[in-house]
Amino acid sequence: MNKFVSILVCFFMLALASSALAQDKVITMSTTTSTEASGLLDYLLPEFTKDTGITVRVMSKGTGAALKDGMDGNADVVFVHDVAREEQFVAEGYGTQRHYVMYNDFIIVGPENDPAGIKDAPNAVEAMKRIAAAKAPFVSRGDDSGTHGRERQLWTATGLPLTDAKSPQDGQGWYFSIGQGMGEALIFAREKLGYVLADRGTYLQYKFGRTEPYELGIVYEGDDMLKNPYGVIPVNPEKHPHAKFELADTFAKWLVSERGQQVIGSYKLLGQALFFPDAK
Amino acid sequence: MDFLAESLLAALRMIWSLDPEMYFVVYVSLSVSFFSTLIASLLGVPLGFLIAVRQFRGKRVVITILNTMLALPTVVIGLFVYAFLSRSGLLGFMGLLYTPKAIIIGQVILILPWVATFTMAAVSRIDERYRNTALTLGASGMQAVLAVAREARFGILAAIIAAFGRVIAEIGIAMMLGGNIKGFTRTMTTAMALEHNKGEFVLAVALGIVLLTVSLLMNIVLQLAQGKYGDNR
Numbered sequence: 001m002n003k004f005v006s007i008l009v010c011f012f013m014l015a016l017a018s019s020a021l022a023q024d025k026v027i028t029m030s031t032t033t034s035t036e037a038s039g040l041l042d043y044l045l046p047e048f049t050k051d052t053g054i055t056v057r058v059m060s061k062g063t064g065a066a067l068k069d070g071m072d073g074n075a076d077v078v079f080v081h082d083v084a085r086e087e088q089f090v091a092e093g094y095g096t097q098r099h100y101v102m103y104n105d106f107i108i109v110g111p112e113n114d115p116a117g118i119k120d121a122p123n124a125v126e127a128m129k130r131i132a133a134a135k136a137p138f139v140s141r142g143d144d145s146g147t148h149g150r151e152r153q154l155w156t157a158t159g160l161p162l163t164d165a166k167s168p169q170d171g172q173g174w175y176f177s178i179g180q181g182m183g184e185a186l187i188f189a190r191e192k193l194g195y196v197l198a199d200r201g202t203y204l205q206y207k208f209g210r211t212e213p214y215e216l217g218i219v220y221e222g223d224d225m226l227k228n229p230y231g232v233i234p235v236n237p238e239k240h241p242h243a244k245f246e247l248a249d250t251f252a253k254w255l256v257s258e259r260g261q262q263v264i265g266s267y268k269l270l271g272q273a274l275f276f277p278d279a280k
Numbered sequence: 281m282d283f284l285a286e287s288l289l290a291a292l293r294m295i296w297s298l299d300p301e302m303y304f305v306v307y308v309s310l311s312v313s314f315f316s317t318l319i320a321s322l323l324g325v326p327l328g329f330l331i332a333v334r335q336f337r338g339k340r341v342v343i344t345i346l347n348t349m350l351a352l353p354t355v356v357i358g359l360f361v362y363a364f365l366s367r368s369g370l371l372g373f374m375g376l377l378y379t380p381k382a383i384i385i386g387q388v389i390l391i392l393p394w395v396a397t398f399t400m401a402a403v404s405r406i407d408e409r410y411r412n413t414a415l416t417l418g419a420s421g422m423q424a425v426l427a428v429a430r431e432a433r434f435g436i437l438a439a440i441i442a443a444f445g446r447v448i449a450e451i452g453i454a455m456m457l458g459g460n461i462k463g464f465t466r467t468m469t470t471a472m473a474l475e476h477n478k479g480e481f482v483l484a485v486a487l488g489i490v491l492l493t494v495s496l497l498m499n500i501v502l503q504l505a506q507g508k509y510g511d512n513r
Contacts, residue, residue: 061477068479072283142462144478170463176378177462179474180455188459191367191377 026055027247030069031079032146033181034104035230036060038201038274043267048254054247062145062181070094070233073240077248081146081230095233096245099256102264102275103229106150108220109186109203110136110195118195124223125157132160135174137194139185140167142177146228151197154225190216199228201274208270229278232256255279283481291486302483306490309467312380312458313448316387321440324392328399328439329429333411343400349393354386354452361386362456378459383467386453391443398442402435403428434506441498448494 035041036058045056059069063082069075071094078095080086086098108118108127116134121127131138141148142165152166160168169175178188182202189196196216206214232255234248254260256279265277294302331342364370365377365385376382406428414424429436451469458465460474468487475484 062479065477065479143474144480165462172461172464176459176464179460179462179466179470179477188378193367 025053025247026057027076027244027251028057028059028074029077029079029251030059030061030066030075032063032066032081033060033183034081034147034199034201035079037183037205038104038199039205039269040201040264040267040275044260044263047263048251048260051259052250052254054250056251062141062143063149064144067094070235073235073243075235076244077232077234077251079230079232081228082149083229083231085149086231086233090233093236094239096236096249097252098231098233099252100278100280101230101232101255102261102278103227104275105200105221106147106197106226106228107200107203107218108195109189109198109216110219111193111215112217112219114219116195118220121220124154124220124225127220128154129158129160131195132158132168137189137192138175139189139192139194139196140175140177141182141185141197142167142179143181145182147182147197147199150226150228154197157225186214186216190214195219201269204269204272204274230275287481287485290482291489294482294486295489299486302486302490304463305466305468305471305487308380308465309448309469309491310494312383312387312454312467313444316384316391316447317440317444319384320388320391320395320443323388324395324443325399325436325440327392328396328401328436329403329425331396332400332403333425333428343397346393346397346400350397352390352393354390354450355456357386357389358453358456361389361453365457377457378461378465380458380465382457383454383465386457387447387450390450390453391446394443394446395439398439399432399436402432402439405435406431437505438502441502444498445495449491 063080066080070078116131116136118127118130186206232252235243237245261277414427454467455470460470472484
């Protein structure tokens, strides 16, 4: 019995030691679902590890929750897409500096027969107005994500009367605020034969990356208001002394370096470039 | 630690100030759970009763199936019912997916086995002679059944309350079949998951407090009922 216990203790200590060893070159990153779901991170992070020997552990969630992780000191670096909130994050001292990394774009996904007639809308705001006027089903992420943030900006720009949550309607009608991720919102829109504001990467995954067919198509794209810039911010070690600032900063600098930018630009999903390098 | 205390305070303030959004979520949860428990009880209590008092071929198979169904994960039920209610599914034409009715359907499937097996256990515990005595004293078949049910009523009540506790606390079915639509199918559990996703905790903590309070009340009712039962003996 004693022998058994001592073996157990040995194992435990070994495990502790090895995890401590591994830990000195690991950082934790909180990021949005779109970077992970689009497959970019699976392509990018191995290259980064090859160059620097640093491993990145990824937690993916909505932009709001990712920033919250940074504020609570649960992550060493955040990689998200909501410029206003990112700047506030840095201004409040939670992050050291925001680096522009890349952008991708949002699209409006909907039924091919386009019941609200938004295919020829002059701009994205007009497209949203037409959806509201037609009372066509519209699915909102409703989860404080970057995508949801953009949707709220578009609704605000339409000048329609909005609720406190910056949505044109609440409850049981044509506007569905579901508080879930991009994939769930796309599936929901298919069920309702409705419209949804989506990031292109997740949409391509659902349209072409699966065996099951996805019937909705891109009905509106290309407006400047649909551009979606991503930024990376190391967590400020002055707020959270345990944050691994140096490693996190290495990661941020690598992303905006020529090498990192080249890796981002060369990533293709189902034959299409998704992210456009944008470092300044 | 600060932040837990702060969230707790803000949550109590929200409960106190009768925040309409919060109470609507509570209302959706309570009404959906009420109806699924009601339907499951109307079906499950007689079913459990029958299995307990009748002898028939395959009785053990039925009991084994029911016991297995006790372990059904909510997400499996969610997937299964989704496949039927989805627009491309068999019952898609009814347009039930992402409505409170869809949640109720899923939840009934979840707790029906619970109500049935626990009723069965409660009734089986009543001595066979009890029913026979009632019959020899001139009770009709129906009266004898009622006499047994009367004896087993607290076991059955416990089963129903446990089932209610199970549905009001579950999230898989409410999320997959209800879709967490704000102001329509958002329940306490899906709202809490969403708030956690958003990195905000006040509403989640407030709902957690309400959820526990509801469970506490249900259990007090049960305790009171059982206390009375003890006195009567």
